[in-house]
Amino acid sequence: MTQATTRAVFLDRDGVLNRAIVRDSKPYPPASLAEMEILPGAPEAAKRLAQAGFLLIVVTNQPDVARGTTTRETVEEINGAIGRIMPISEFRVCYHDSADGCDCRKPKPGALLAAARVHQIDLPRSFMVGDRWRDIEAGQAAGCKTIFIDYGYDEKQPKNVDFSVGSLEEAARRILETC
Template sequence: MSKAVFLDRDGVINRAVVRDGKPYPPADLSETEILPGVEDALLDLKAANYLLIVITNQPDVARGTTARETVDGINAFLGSRLPIDEFRTCYHDSGDSCDCRKPLPGSILSAAQKYGIDLSASFMVGDRWRDIEAGQNAGCRTIFIDYGYNEKQPATEVRRVSSLKEAANVILGE
């Protein structure tokens, strides 16, 4: 079986736009900035034979404040510069009753089925409580990039780091 690192997008791979202590996705490609150390971290994980799969909620599409083409363009930009195997994007909002919106594990579980991933040997890395809960709900180990956002924190004890590079070092050290 394969092993994977599931990654949130905004705040993990690219810089989140923080307003009033809360993170938001970039509004468009001009606001999209790959975080320092991300490329090296992903290359190290790839060299250790991890699949790299981005699992991202983008509810602004359902809310009508961001075009799907904008989200897809940001994903394409990141994918052209980083060794990411797949982007799995939930375009729904909380009330849409989908199973792909984190904290539900639907996107992780479907990726595991597609690629034959051993979830117990895999990780979910995120910067919000929804990421951590989704990983736990799927049976992955979880790592929380803690930026001190002014919002709900993960409900359970979780490994906390300050960057994806630090998360990759933890993963590769296990």
């Protein structure tokens, strides 16, 4: 068996790389490429992490596809735009809704574990960065260090995060200081 030696930063998409659309203190994905806005400092933070040797893997839940309120094409168009701006190694998208019970939907760690197998990722030396409790729980279940970008959403909050920060820029600083 090959020893896992690659370090990765797993990134949620909406609220980490691009601005989440907040309605009634809850975050939602942009409904179109025109509505998508890259967060200030996110491209530079991603480049610094990649230059430090981390694979950048986006792990995102997009249940609006299963709910019929957006299309795969829209999700892929937004991912493509992000991928042209940032050095993302891979996008792993869960198109299911909670009731589907799949392993790839965060808070389950299936998408992180699958990426770890493909890329020989050393999970204890890797990080999950997210803005919701589901991201943090998935990272914890996969054995990663976790970084919570806290926007004060009106929803369940994560427990026992390794770091709580205000932006991907700050998360990148913490990661680079820790390594």
